[in-house]
Amino acid sequence: MTLPSPTLLAQAILSGVFVGALYGLLGLGLSLSWGLLRQINLAHFALAFLGAYLTYQLATAAAIDPLATLLIIAPIFFVLGAAIHWLLSRFAVTPLNSLLVTFGLTVIVESLIQWFWTADYRRLGSHYADITFRAGPLFIPLPELLTFALSVVLCVSVWATLRYTDIGKAIRATAEDAPIAAAFGVNQRRVAILLSGVCAALAAAAGLCLALTYTLTPSQIYAWIGVVFAAVMIGGLGSALGPLVAGIVIGVSEAITMTLTAPSWAPLVSFSLLIVVLLVRPGKA
Amino acid sequence: MLFAAVALALATLPFFRLPAFYETFLYLMFHWIVLATSWNILSGYSGYVSFGHGAFFGLGVYATATLAARYRWPFLATLPVAALVAAMVGIVLGAVVFRVKRVRGELFALLTLAVTFVLATVILNTPIDGGPGVYLSAVPIPHIGATPASTFYLLELAAAVITLAIAWWIARSRLGSGLFAIHDDEDAAEVLGVPTFRCKQVAFAISCGLAGVAGGIYALFVSYVTVSETFSITVPLTVVLMSVLGGTRHWAGPAIGAAAITVISYTATAGDHVLAGKAAIGIILIAVILFMPDGILGTLLVRRARSMRAAPAPDTLPAKSADFPSPVRASPLRGSGARLLYLRDVSKSFAGVQALDRVDLDVYRGEILGLLGPNGSGKSTLINVVSGHHQLDGGSIVFEGQTVERWPAHRVARLGLARTYQIPRPFAHSSVLDNVVLTAMFGAAALPRPEATSEARRWLEFTGLSAKAEALPADLNLHQRKFLELARALASRPRLLLLDEVLSGLTPAEIDGAVRLILRIRDQGTTIVLVEHLMRVVMALSDRIVVLDQGHVIAEGPPTEVMAQAAVKAAYLGTGVDAAG
Numbered sequence: 001m002t003l004p005s006p007t008l009l010a011q012a013i014l015s016g017v018f019v020g021a022l023y024g025l026l027g028l029g030l031s032l033s034w035g036l037l038r039q040i041n042l043a044h045f046a047l048a049f050l051g052a053y054l055t056y057q058l059a060t061a062a063a064i065d066p067l068a069t070l071l072i073i074a075p076i077f078f079v080l081g082a083a084i085h086w087l088l089s090r091f092a093v094t095p096l097n098s099l100l101v102t103f104g105l106t107v108i109v110e111s112l113i114q115w116f117w118t119a120d121y122r123r124l125g126s127h128y129a130d131i132t133f134r135a136g137p138l139f140i141p142l143p144e145l146l147t148f149a150l151s152v153v154l155c156v157s158v159w160a161t162l163r164y165t166d167i168g169k170a171i172r173a174t175a176e177d178a179p180i181a182a183a184f185g186v187n188q189r190r191v192a193i194l195l196s197g198v199c200a201a202l203a204a205a206a207g208l209c210l211a212l213t214y215t216l217t218p219s220q221i222y223a224w225i226g227v228v229f230a231a232v233m234i235g236g237l238g239s240a241l242g243p244l245v246a247g248i249v250i251g252v253s254e255a256i257t258m259t260l261t262a263p264s265w266a267p268l269v270s271f272s273l274l275i276v277v278l279l280v281r282p283g284k285a
Numbered sequence: 286m287l288f289a290a291v292a293l294a295l296a297t298l299p300f301f302r303l304p305a306f307y308e309t310f311l312y313l314m315f316h317w318i319v320l321a322t323s324w325n326i327l328s329g330y331s332g333y334v335s336f337g338h339g340a341f342f343g344l345g346v347y348a349t350a351t352l353a354a355r356y357r358w359p360f361l362a363t364l365p366v367a368a369l370v371a372a373m374v375g376i377v378l379g380a381v382v383f384r385v386k387r388v389r390g391e392l393f394a395l396l397t398l399a400v401t402f403v404l405a406t407v408i409l410n411t412p413i414d415g416g417p418g419v420y421l422s423a424v425p426i427p428h429i430g431a432t433p434a435s436t437f438y439l440l441e442l443a444a445a446v447i448t449l450a451i452a453w454w455i456a457r458s459r460l461g462s463g464l465f466a467i468h469d470d471e472d473a474a475e476v477l478g479v480p481t482f483r484c485k486q487v488a489f490a491i492s493c494g495l496a497g498v499a500g501g502i503y504a505l506f507v508s509y510v511t512v513s514e515t516f517s518i519t520v521p522l523t524v525v526l527m528s529v530l531g532g533t534r535h536w537a538g539p540a541i542g543a544a545a546i547t548v549i550s551y552t553a554t555a556g557d558h559v560l561a562g563k564a565a566i567g568i569i570l571i572a573v574i575l576f577m578p579d580g581i582l583g584t585l586l587v588r589r590a591r592s593m594r595a596a597p598a599p600d601t602l603p604a605k606s607a608d609f610p611s612p613v614r615a616s617p618l619r620g621s622g623a624r625l626l627y628l629r630d631v632s633k634s635f636a637g638v639q640a641l642d643r644v645d646l647d648v649y650r651g652e653i654l655g656l657l658g659p660n661g662s663g664k665s666t667l668i669n670v671v672s673g674h675h676q677l678d679g680g681s682i683v684f685e686g687q688t689v690e691r692w693p694a695h696r697v698a699r700l701g702l703a704r705t706y707q708i709p710r711p712f713a714h715s716s717v718l719d720n721v722v723l724t725a726m727f728g729a730a731a732l733p734r735p736e737a738t739s740e741a742r743r744w745l746e747f748t749g750l751s752a753k754a755e756a757l758p759a760d761l762n763l764h765q766r767k768f769l770e771l772a773r774a775l776a777s778r779p780r781l782l783l784l785d786e787v788l789s790g791l792t793p794a795e796i797d798g799a800v801r802l803i804l805r806i807r808d809q810g811t812t813i814v815l816v817e818h819l820m821r822v823v824m825a826l827s828d829r830i831v832v833l834d835q836g837h838v839i840a841e842g843p844p845t846e847v848m849a850q851a852a853v854k855a856a857y858l859g860t861g862v863d864a865a866g
Contacts, residue, residue: 040391091575095391096334100529101574103522107567111560222518226402229395264416268406271399278396279385 004259007137012259013252018144020231020244020251022213025151025206026224027231027243028158029199035238036175037192038095039088042225043102044203046109047077049221051207053117056124056216066126067146070208074201081200082193089192106221114218122216129212143212151244154205158198159240171195175238226267227254230274288453292446296439305434312434312506314547315441316499319448320520321527321539323495326452327488328525329533330461332468333389337378337397339520340404341371341493345500346515347408350419353505361427364501371497372490374404379489383482389471398521405516418511421504437506444502445540448495452536455488459734462723464488465534469712476672478698478727478777526566530573532580534714541582590755625650625781625812626671631680631690633670640666642836643680648781653803653813655827655844659856662833664816665707668783671814672704673697685780701729701780705770705787707816711758717769718754721745721776728777737776744772748802764795771802781812788819800826824848832856 004012026048033041051073058069084105088098131142162168173181174191182188210216228243231250235242250273254266299308324338345367352358352366378400382388388396408414430436455461463484466474475481504510523546524539531542546566553562577584626648633641641663648654658664669675671682673694682690689697703724711720718741724730725737725744732740745751748768753761761769767787774782784803788796800822807813817823823830823844830847832840834856840847847853 087575093574096394097574097578099391099394100525101571103526104567104570104574107570108564111564111567115560225518226398230399233395262410264409265406267402271402271406274399275396275403278388278392278399279381281387 009256009259011138012255014138014140015144016252016255017248018148018213018251019255020248021148021151022206022209023228023231023247023251024155024235024244025147025202025209025247026228027235027247028151028155028240029202029206030228031232031235031237031239031243032158032202033196033199034095034232035236036171036195037085038098039085039093039102039196040095040099041084041102041199042099043084043105043109044199045221045224045228046106047080047200047203048206048210048224049216049218050109050113051077051204052210052214052216053113053122053207055208055211056122057117059124059126059211066124066128066208066212070205073204073207077200077204078197081203082197084200085193085196089189110218110221117216117218119218124211124216126212141213143209147209147213150205150209154202155240155244158202162240167191167194226274227270230270230277233274234277288449292442295442299430299432299435299438302431305432308430308432308434308438310547310551312437312441313551314544315438315445316503316506317523317527317543317547318445318540319441319499320496321524321531321543322445322448322452322536323492323499324524325492325528325533325536325539326455326495327464327485327492329528329539330455330464330468331485331488333485333489334391334394334525335397335492336394336518336521336525337401338492338496338524339516339518340397340401341375341496342500342503342520343401343404343408343512343515344371344374344493345497346504346510347413347419347500348497349501349504350421350510351413353424354419354421359427360424360505364498367497367501368494369497371500372494375489375493376486379486383485383489398518401516401521405512408516409512414510414512418509419504421508421510424505424508426505437502440502441499444495444498449536449540451491451495452539455491456536457734459726460484460487462719462726462734465715465719466712466723468534469714470710472674473706473710473712474723475694476674476698476704477724477773478695478729479723480693480695480727482693526570528580530569530580532583532586534579535582535586538580538582542580545581623650624648626682626684628667628671629681629683631667631670631682632678633666633675634678639836641670644833644836644838646831646838648812648814649829650812651807651810652828653807653815653826655823655830656814656816656833657823657830657853658833661835662856663836664833665785666836667833668704668785668814668816671697672702672783695727698728698777699731701778702783703728703774703777703779703781704783705767705774705785707786707789709758709763709766709770711761711766711769711773713758716755716757717750717761718742718745720758720769721772724773725776725778728779730776730778741772741776744776747775747805748772749798763790764792767791767799768802775806775811779811781814782806783814783816785816786818788817788822796822820848 030041030044033039054073055066055069058064058072059066088101093101128142128146133140133142133145162172170181170186171191174186174188178188227250231243231247235246250270253269257269258266320338320342324335328334348367348370349363352363353360382393382396409416426433426436428436429439463474463479466479467481467484471481527542527546528539529542530545531540532538549565550562553559553565573580579587624647628644628646631641631644644667656664656667666675670677673692677690680690681688684697684702685700687700689700712723721741721744722734722737725732725740726734730740742751742754745754748771750765750768750772753765758766758769771787788799791799796819803813803826815823815826827844829842830844831838832847832853839852839856840850
């Protein structure tokens with residue numbers, strides 16, 4: 001094994017940070033709904049890809065700036081997320097069954113995407129894609145930088161909202177002990193609907209980032225599940241900053257593994273981490 | 286019988302020389318029946334939902350691919366190895382995972398999924414595959430049927446028959462009863478005598494081995510295997526879908542689900558509606574979980590059981606006669622003086638709270654020991670450490686002359702200890718009768734199923750629950766559920782019975798009945814430790830009383846003497862200002 005040059009390694013770490021930020025952004029919505037609503041929403045990935053395809057569609061067909069599409073897609077997704085939550089809470093499904101129901105939704109969304117956009121690769125050709133900054137010997141592509149910025153801004157704002165605002169406190173109280181929170185005047189249903197709507201809107205944001213940086217194909221929905229779950233579990237359920245930090249750690253370790261060995265070894269890192277975390281993490285995860 | 290007849294009829298199918306298309310379709314159906322049914326043996330029966338079935342299937346695929354393509358083994362010889370490799374990996378994984386109490390439910394699902402991807406990565410990057418995939422086109426197909434299609438059909442039919450027979454047998458065996466109990470309440474199952482760790486290990490090994498066989502056959506069937514196809518997320522998700530659709534508590538459920546899904550997707554593929562078929566499967570999955578959470582077969586069986594239960598059953602009263610089997614085989618005399626259980630220096634703390642602090646306690650054969658103390662004094666913790674629910678921080682527990690504090694709970698139960706829970710913890714999906722049969726099979730009595738069933742019926746009669754034998758625990762009222770706890774504990778024929786507030790929440794009339802019952806249990810030779818708040822009952826029943834306060838034993842002796850002591854009054858009524866100094 002030859003050691004790569006420092007520049008190559010630094011570039012790898014940088015790209016690890018960028019992909020890790022996307023793990024964190026995808027994990028944010030998943031973590032919130034799992035940790036705070038006890039719903040394991042596999043459809044989160046399907047929604048993110050649906051968002052990505054919608055961004056692609058609006059940007060190519062209607063020539064809307066990709067970033068502006070979020071203003072249209074996010075509100076629609078908010079309603080979608082609220083509807084999914086209504087369905088899950090209406091039938092009082094267990095966490096495990098929520099995983100299965102949302103898997104069903106994922107399959108349906110995947111079929112829909114494939115029907116509209118076919119299984120061919122789609123690549124959003126935006127003007128952002130051509131811009132690359134240079135910092136010394138390192139290259140920083142603008143789409144990746146936008147992803148990173150969006151991810152950090154959203155994770156921090158969600159964290160701050162949960163921590164400092166009244167609605168955030170109500171959400172955390174409901175997650176901790178719903179009947180007691182209700183006794184203190186928290187409208188559980190409204191809080192939960194709001195939160196699931198936000199989670200879906202976050203999926204739209206993640207979808208925008210996917211469209212900016214990746215080539216899209218419907219089956220890619222499943223490629224992200226494992227590693228994002230790893231980020232969520234390591235970062236802590238219900239945490240807003242945890243998945244981002246864990247995502248970046250995973251992204252960087254993957255990038256280093258890829259540079260040192262072969263790209264195909266990358267999954268070993270995240271999944272071994274996930275296994276270790278599941279086995280040794282003290283207390284209730 | 287019907288099953289064997291169908292299997293035989295299917296085995297003659299190749300003689301009709303149908304187009305290969307039918308045999309291939311049926312091959313695929315049996316393939317999924319094997320995978321879904323084998324998955325169900327651990328995940329459906331015990332509730333440990335695995336998303337890692339693809340890993341064990343994949344191990345079988347690559348075991349056969351490697352041995353047959355690279356080392357030129359005859360194909361049929363590779364199948365046992367495929368099963369063995371998958372089962373061994375399952376055993377190693379289980380040995381680690383099943384020891385971690387926390388990894389249940391969705392965490393177990395995630396962990397097994399992660400294991401799938403780790404295995405896939407390793408196989409992809411090592412010479413086992415190396416990246417380009419493995420070709421089996423040069424591997425000779427054994428001449429079992431006239432054509433390759435017939436051969437695969439017959440092989441997979443055999444695999445499906447064996448798998449279903451194993452699933453059927455397990456559902457009726459001790460192992461199955463243990464797994465169903467684990468599904469409903471694993472901790473209670475362990476305390477009642479079910480060796481939960483071993484049950485899960487055996488079920489996992491069988492489940493993985495069968496998936497390995499399906500993988501081995503599949504490798505030759507597709508004749509070219511790649512890591513990305515083999516270890517994809519489709520296998521685990523499809524088997525979960527099939528099993529949930531069919532019903533996971535019945536051995537035949539997954540097979541029904543597998544048949545239904547294969548027909549739907551094959552029809553869709555043949556009719557060029559691949560996407561519609563896929564979406565339909567998604568919709569079916571959602572509909573089944575929301576409207577039929579027990580699956581097709583589960584829903585049908587519940588309905589049939591309901592209609593059978595609707596038939597009026599004679600209302601039996603608690604039996605008055607004394608012709609019940611003695612819970613202990615050699616009944617010692619009451620208060621014979623021999624120590625049955627003693628605790629020395631037993632300590633236990635929870636996150637800084639010292640629940641038990643160097644407690645010494647003796648329980649003599651044949652007595653009823655009343656355990657008293659205010660809320661939080663450590664009574665329930667004491668019951669929990671003796672029954673093996675909690676590990677000790679220090680000290681020793683000797684029961685029947687054996688030092689048991691490091692034993693798993695089920696071994697203590699097997700030695701003759703039984704307990705009830707303050708809040709009843711019946712196995713919710715088993716009938717009242719089956720709840721009791723379980724402890725007769727797994728507790729100190731360790732009876733085979735037929736004897737355990739008649740034993741259980743006797744204890745249901747003893748506790749007046751005979752009329753409810755076929756009901757589910759949810760159909761019982763609190764009083765009946767408490768008595769079910771009692772019946773369940775008694776059916777194990779314990780030497781020592783720990784009763785944790787069996788009377789709380791009962792009406793005065795029900796309490797009087799329960800007191801008579803407890804006295805009858807003791808008269809049969811069972812030693813009883815009674816945790817109770819109702820002073821009237823404790824005074825009437827106990828031969829001796831031990832009072833706990835803040836984790837210490839503060840008094841011990843005959844009831845009237847103990848209750849007269851100042852420390853006991855202080856613990857119950859609070860300390861006066863002057864007394865506190």
